Amino acid sequence: MTNPSSIPVLDLGGLLLVSIQGELPDDAAVALQEDVTNAVASTGSRGLIIDISALEMVDSFLARVLAEVAASSRLLAARTVLVGMRPAVAITLVELGLTLPGLDTARTVTEAAAGFGVSIARTGGREEWGA
Amino acid sequence: MTDGPPDSGLSSPDALSAFLRRRSEQIAQRWADLPLFQAVFTVTRDEAVEASHAVVASLADVAAGGRLDDLEAAGFLPVRRQLIAMSGSRSRSGLSLAQVDREFGALRDAVLDMLPLDQAGQDERGGDDLRLPLATLFGTLRVVVVETMLQENQEVVLRQRQQLLEMTTPVIKLWDRLVAVPLIGMLDSARSQVVMENLLEAIVEHNATVAILDITGVPTVDSLVAQHLMKTVASARLMGAECVISGIRPAIAQTIVQLGLDLGHVTTRATLADALEWAMDQRGRRDRDPRPLG
Secondary structure, eight states, rough: OOSSOOOOOOEESSEEEEEEESOOOHHHHHHHHHHHHHHHHHHSSSSEEEOOOOOSOOOHHHHHHHHHHHHHHHHHHHEEEEEOOHHHHHHHHHHHTTOTTEEEESSHHHHHHEEEEEEEOOSSSSSSOOO | OOOOOTTTOOOHHHHHHHHHTTTTTHHHHHHHTTTHHHHOOOOOOOOOHHHHHHHHHHHHHHHHTTTTTTTOGGGGHHHHHHHHHHHHHHTHHHHTHHHHHHHHHHHHHHHHHHHHHTTTTTTTTTTHHHHHHHEEEEEEEEHHHHHHHOOOOOHHHHHHHHHHHSOOOOOOOETEEEEEEOOOOOHHHHHHHHHHHHHHHHHHHOOOOOEEEEEEEOOOOOOHHHHHHHHHHHHHHHOOEEEEOOOOHHHHHHHHTTTTTOOOTEEEEHHHHHHHHHHHHHHHHHHOOOOOOO
């Protein structure tokens, strides 16, 4: 880990959560890829959730990085779920022909966690927020 | 309006203008009896005469301006609205562009017929030198009519296209986190783009996990439409929502196969009801059967 990406990889008891806030330069993306793969290996997690709801743009490089993270995590026995992609980002990726076939997707973090059998119970707040 | 003989010093457009003004009443009376005016002004003949007067006056203005073949001549402006109304009324009653054009052409003949009468005793040539500018003027009038008709049609087409785009795509929330889009009519690139954007926005808004694209109202599916549908499905999947395409009629299924289109891994169902069943099943499975860690 020569160049930490400064994006935290949270360990929620065997489930890893990465939330990308703000645009990611190419070198930071590469660093993140390294961080995440290391974290998966060291924690032995079976699930990885990547939240990109804050991203307004995903270029072909970042898309490839995400696909590679998923592929290498799979080699380490962890399943990756991409969460919260915005419509404009989805349309752009599809127009670029990057449909990310190997990646699982979910609408919200709660839902992705439910997909792993981890239920994040509601502890207040309004219904429509995050469902 | 001068009642005297045409001044020999007048150039032919001016002479034409003077002639039109002088004979305005007779021309209007004659025109009012032509099928064009009779058909448009069905209530009273006076209305037709009045309208004819307006047209004659504006033709005289154009002639006085000397620009007989200028479509943009200011003289045409006052009657443009009336010409639109008249040609519109004729084409609404089922006449083709050519037929309407011919009816307007008849106006010229009515005026030409009057020329020898007007000029009798004043000009031994019987007003021959007015024939050419007169023909030019009426030719221009016909072009103006045709132009306004085409413009009118163009506006109708544009308006309808806009309406079609607007009514295209209501996204319906069918159930908690389940949305559907009933697609009606031909899908072109612009419409599919709107459909896609609306659906994806609705997925975000309702946190939908399943979306149904119903194409019962889509008459034909070609490779372009199929491609648009696939793109929509792929985008929805990237956002974390499963898509199912329903309402595929047998004929459309056959077309898709014959075109060799590969709908790939897209889930399809015959009817909206089947798709709804699939969607509910899908939700149940997600809740019942998560893929646990470890």
